[in-house]
Amino acid sequence: MSARVKEYRGTYVSRKDIEEGRVPAFKDKPEAKYAWAAGVAMGRFLAELKEGRIIGRRCRRCGRVLVPPRMFCEWCFRPTDEWVYVRDTGTVLTYSISYLGPAAERLKEPIIIAVIELDGASPGIGILHKLGEVKPEAVHVGMRVKAVWKPPEEREGAITDILYFKPLEGEGGGE
Secondary structure (H helix, E strand, O other): OOOOOOOOOOOOHHHHHHHHOOOOOOOOOOOOOOOOOOOHHHHHHHHHHHHOOOEHHHHHHHOOOOOOOOOEEEOOOOOOOOOEEEEOOOOOOOOEEEEEEEOOOOEEEEEEEEEEEEEEEOOOOOEEEEEOOEEHOOOOOOOOEEEEOOOOHOOOOOOEEEEEEEEEOOEOOOO
């Protein structure tokens, strides 16, 4: 025996019904407030960026230094053990040259985005950031780079406290 579903016809409501008060409605301008927590690892990472330092977390079991830091090692399935400062120099692992900006607008001068393995972090672990002071044709995998920081008074605790990474001497920079 199957259950029979009773159907109810809907009632069309027009804009005029709402405007003339035949249908209950209200207008409000809520002042919604929210808070966002970065978490322990990312919160510390961002606070250190504001001070001009880059920090990671070490897992003593596998020995990896994770940047950005994580409180849990995804290889060992255990909490990481200690904070470790890494340098603001590194090596380009991969890169992309784009003539499209963040809002998909066409650019006359390209932006160059790279994954940078920071000195002191584990091999193959990198952060994504912009490259600057380098011509697109001079960029290459293995290029050595250094962070260019905002002035201390302009830093706000964000990855953008690093303006970009530029080639180290002898790496084909120079714009």
